[in-house]
Amino acid sequence: xxxxxxxxxxxxxxxxxxxxxxxxxxxxxxxxxxxxxxxxxxxxxxxxxxxxxxxxxxxxxxxxxxxxxxxxxxxxxxxxxxxxxxxxxxxxxxxxxxxxxxxxxxxxxxxxxxxxxxxxxxxxxxxxxxxxxxxxxxxxxxxxxxxxxxxxxxxxxxxxxxxxxxxxxxxxxxxxxxxxxxxxxxxxxxxxxxxxxxxxxxxxxxxxxxxxxxxxxxxxxxxxxxxxxxxxxxx
Amino acid sequence: xxxxxxxxxxxxxxxxxxxxxxxxxxxxxxxxxxxxxxxxxxxxxxxxxxxxxxxxxxxxxxxxxxxxxxxxxxxxxxxxxxxxxxxxxxxxxxxxxxxxxxxxxxxxxxxxxxxxxxxxxxxxxxxxxxxxxxxxxxxxxxxxxxxxxxxxxxxxxxxxxxxxxxxxxxxxxxxxxxxxxxxxxxxxxxxxxxxxxxxxxxxxxxxxxxxxxxxxxxxxxxxxxxxxxxxxxxxxxxxxxxxxxxxxxxxxxxxxxxxxxxxxxxxxxxxxxxxxxxxxxxxxxxxxxxxxxxxxxxxx
Ligand SMILES: Nc1ncnc2c1ncn2[C@@H]1O[C@H](COP(=O)(O)OP(=O)(O)O)[C@@H](O)[C@H]1O
Ligand SMILES: [Mg+2]
Numbered sequence: 458x459x460x461x462x463x464x465x466x467x468x469x470x471x472x473x474x475x476x477x478x479x480x481x482x483x484x485x486x487x488x489x490x491x492x493x494x495x496x497x498x499x500x501x502x503x504x505x506x507x508x509x510x511x512x513x514x515x516x517x518x519x520x521x522x523x524x525x526x527x528x529x530x531x532x533x534x535x536x537x538x539x540x541x542x543x544x545x546x547x548x549x550x551x552x553x554x555x556x557x558x559x560x561x562x563x564x565x566x567x568x569x570x571x572x573x574x575x576x577x578x579x580x581x582x583x584x585x586x587x588x589x590x591x592x593x594x595x596x597x598x599x600x601x602x603x604x605x606x607x608x609x610x611x612x613x614x615x616x617x618x619x620x621x622x623x624x625x626x627x628x629x630x631x632x633x634x635x636x637x638x639x640x641x642x643x644x645x646x647x648x649x650x651x652x653x654x655x656x657x658x659x660x661x662x663x664x665x666x667x668x669x670x671x672x673x674x675x676x677x678x679x680x681x682x683x684x685x686x687x688x689x690x691x692x
Numbered sequence: 693x694x695x696x697x698x699x700x701x702x703x704x705x706x707x708x709x710x711x712x713x714x715x716x717x718x719x720x721x722x723x724x725x726x727x728x729x730x731x732x733x734x735x736x737x738x739x740x741x742x743x744x745x746x747x748x749x750x751x752x753x754x755x756x757x758x759x760x761x762x763x764x765x766x767x768x769x770x771x772x773x774x775x776x777x778x779x780x781x782x783x784x785x786x787x788x789x790x791x792x793x794x795x796x797x798x799x800x801x802x803x804x805x806x807x808x809x810x811x812x813x814x815x816x817x818x819x820x821x822x823x824x825x826x827x828x829x830x831x832x833x834x835x836x837x838x839x840x841x842x843x844x845x846x847x848x849x850x851x852x853x854x855x856x857x858x859x860x861x862x863x864x865x866x867x868x869x870x871x872x873x874x875x876x877x878x879x880x881x882x883x884x885x886x887x888x889x890x891x892x893x894x895x896x897x898x899x900x901x902x903x904x905x906x907x908x909x910x911x912x913x914x915x916x917x918x919x920x921x922x923x924x925x926x927x928x929x930x931x932x933x934x935x936x937x938x939x940x941x942x943x944x945x946x947x948x949x950x951x952x953x954x955x956x957x958x959x960x961x962x963x964x965x966x967x968x969x970x971x972x973x974x975x976x977x978x979x980x981x982x983x984x985x986x987x988x989x990x991x992x
Contacts, residue, residue, distance in 0.1 A: 505879075505880060507876055507879065507880070526879075526884070527879035527880060527882075527885075528879060528882045528883060528884045528885075531879075531880065531881065531882040532882055536880075536881075537880050539876070539877065539880060543874050543876065543877035543880070545869070545870050545873045545874060545877065545878075546873060547869070547873055548866070548869060548870060548873065552866055552869075555866065556866060556867070556870050556878075556881050556883075557881055559863070559867065559881045559882045559883060560881075560882035604881070608881065608882070
């Protein structure tokens with residue numbers, strides 16, 4: 458479904474990604490693990506065209522999307538739940554969700570999906586007229602996920618959705634990610650530092666170090682890999 | 693008491709013009725954090741456009757009201773085209789560079805447009821036709837509220853209501869607010885950020901053009917330099933209210949208008965500009981973010 462072929466991405470003169478190749482298949486959850494500063498966020502931002510790669514190719518559903526503008530890429534069904542959630546702080550919860558559906562025109566479908574996300578996250582329904590900036594961290598993460606769902610994504614990119622949240626909420630978030638993948642058949646590209654949880658729900662995983670992919674395998678193999686155990690699972 | 697009301701309404705009308713221009717500064721700042729120094733010139737170009745159109749329509753024998761309306765529409769379209777083009781030429785190529793470069797580019801654009809009008813038109817003041825007709829039923833109140841002030845105040849009020857509806861309730865208005873709050877995230881939900889920036893320049897320029905037409909027929913003469921003075925005053929108004937805040941720009945404009953009007957009326961007309969800047973200094977000392985500005989984060 459999504460294929461990165463040897464992409465190289467730069468911030469000015471600084472190279473952040475080196476020949477990164479990743480493949481995501483329809484319907485699966487893949488996870489990208491790596492320490493802080495490894496280049497995970499940059500990878501997602503490259504896919505979305507926010508920080509486009511200088512070389513290499515990104516192919517989505519058979520079409521090359523390298524170099525397209527972000528709104529074009531989003532319109533093809535690639536939607537991101539970014540690191541730090543990036544809630545619009547002075548839009549209400551409802552307006553944040555409406556922004557998620559910005560590119561859609563099917564009023565009825567949007568209304569149905571609004572009910573759907575309120576069903577998954579009842580707290581958002583309670584707070585729908587509150588400004589996004591007044592929500593707690595966990596609520597903001599839920600809003601960020603709900604906002605992404607409002608776009609009916611084909612491919613959902615999630616950047617450290619568990620960052621800074623209480624354990625109970627982390628569990629809830631991961632359950633919901635799994636549910637989204639199962640029920641909606643949404644393909645998910647999950648970036649995490651929380652390797653335990655990520656490997657529990659993902660089908661395959663990639664490991665990134667200093668801007669390079671250093672390992673890729675099924676989650677079972679990764680869970681049993683000695684290096685992974687030491688570096689990412691704290692065993 | 694009539695004198696008080698006279699000052700009140702002339703301040704309100706003056707403040708309305710400041711508000712119309714200040715909105716352009718504040719909306720652009722809210723989205724790309726740029727002080728668009730060429731904005732005053734867009735207002736001046738609006739006034740000149742209206743002057744030319746009304747000249748032609750007068751020769752063709754149109755009546756006053758239709759000239760006013762058509763000249764305003766023409767000025768709005770022409771100024772908007774200028775605002776759009778200025779952004780594309782002078783600011784867009786510099787996006788992502790240091791904050792200083794677009795600022796210098798803006799000052800350059802301002803000087804360029806002034807001199808362009810100076811050369812294309814004239815360095816002298818030209819008289820601007822009185823486009824606003826006398827309103828008969830206002831006659832009993834004419835000691836403190838003239839027709840021109842009345843039309844300026846009412847037009848501004850209508851424009852502000854429409855702008856509020858646009859920004860609060862329409863899809864493009866929500867996209868403008870979202871873009872002002874977080875540009876990357878706006879792009880990530882599919883907003884074409886370039887388009888929203890263009891729309892912001894177009895709306896701001898159109899508002900300034902309306903101000904230009906109104907003030908032209910109020911004062912009765914214009915030249916290539918009116919944009920500079922009005923621009924600085926309106927910018928002051930935007931900062932007073934809290935730059936980036938739309939209600940702030942309106943409030944700032946009105947406060948400035950009243951300060952000037954009451955100051956000149958009760959103290960001395962020699963110090964008209966002094967009042968404005970004293971007020972600015974005072975506000976900046978006690979409320980650095982402006983009257984309605986919450987913090988540097990506060991935008992649209
Ligand atoms: N906006 C930026 N400008 C310059 N360098 C950046 C920027 N964002 C990230 N980097 C650098 O790129 C590298 C990868 O960062 P990032 O993709 O955020 O890593 P991760 O998400 O894995 O923590 C880091 O060395 C970081 O310092
Ligand atoms: Mg990151």
